[in-house]
Amino acid sequence: SQKIEQNSEALNIQEGKTATLTCNYTNYSPAYLQWYRQDPGRGPVFLLLIRENEKEKRKERLKVTFDTTLKQSLFHITASQPADSATYLCALDSDYKLSFGAGTTVTVRA
Amino acid sequence: NAGVTQTPKFQVLKTGQSMTLQCAQDMNHNSMYWYRQDPGMGLRLIYYSASEGTTDKGEVPNGYNVSRLNKREFSLRLESAAPSQTSVYFCASSSGRDQPQHFGDGTRLSIL
Numbered sequence: 001s002q003k004i005e006q007n008s009e010a011l012n013i014q015e016g017k018t019a020t021l022t023c024n025y026t027n028y029s030p031a032y033l034q035w036y037r038q039d040p041g042r043g044p045v046f047l048l049l050i051r052e053n054e055k056e057k058r059k060e061r062l063k064v065t066f067d068t069t070l071k072q073s074l075f076h077i078t079a080s081q082p083a084d085s086a087t088y089l090c091a092l093d094s095d096y097k098l099s100f101g102a103g104t105t106v107t108v109r110a
Numbered sequence: 111n112a113g114v115t116q117t118p119k120f121q122v123l124k125t126g127q128s129m130t131l132q133c134a135q136d137m138n139h140n141s142m143y144w145y146r147q148d149p150g151m152g153l154r155l156i157y158y159s160a161s162e163g164t165t166d167k168g169e170v171p172n173g174y175n176v177s178r179l180n181k182r183e184f185s186l187r188l189e190s191a192a193p194s195q196t197s198v199y200f201c202a203s204s205s206g207r208d209q210p211q212h213f214g215d216g217t218r219l220s221i222l
Contacts, residue, residue, distance in 0.1 A: 032208050096160070
């Protein structure tokens with residue numbers, strides 16, 4: 001069956017450190033993968049999209065990698081700040097629709 | 111610049127009651143989507159509309175119906191609400207298949 005797995009545990013890190021989130025998938029062949037941020041009580045907000053022929057994508061302090069052989073995406077937040085505290089969702093292209101992981105909650109301590 | 115607007119924000123229903131959740135977008139997007147989000151689970155697609163005039167089932171369509179009223183509006187109807195439909199419902203829109211989705215802030219629905 002198809003499965004998308006994100007870090008099972010919440011991530012607690014010190015301000016200034018790098019947070020690394022994983023997204024592993026099974027029985028998908030996504031043409032692209034997206035990452036979203038969700039704050040409590042709000043809808044998800046798009047952050048980055050990476051296509052299957054791209055190894056890495058960057059946006060400001062964010063970096064995403066996509067390894068179709070390992071069936072894995074890594075999401076990095078460098079120089080983390082308390083304002084980066086949120087839940088981060090990965091989403092895979094699945095037959096013209098998006099399938100979402102359950103998310104990883106990140107807390108950045110000042 | 112409202113983006114995606116969902117109404118109502120909160121609702122409590124009794125089992126068996128019906129309800130329509132409203133969604134409107136002002137970005138001239140072709141595609142619109144309805145998801146539900148339950149604790150510990152990812153967003154699950156209920157229905158989507160790839161373009162005005164078309165609707166298709168997603169992963170969890172049972173117990174729901176949708177209407178793409180025009181390009182801006184996409185509504186979700188619960189004909190006979192059940193406690194299992196207690197959830198947070200999100201509407202989203204996008205300009206195309208591989209484009210970012212823009213989400214509303216959700217409708218929190220409790221069914222007693």
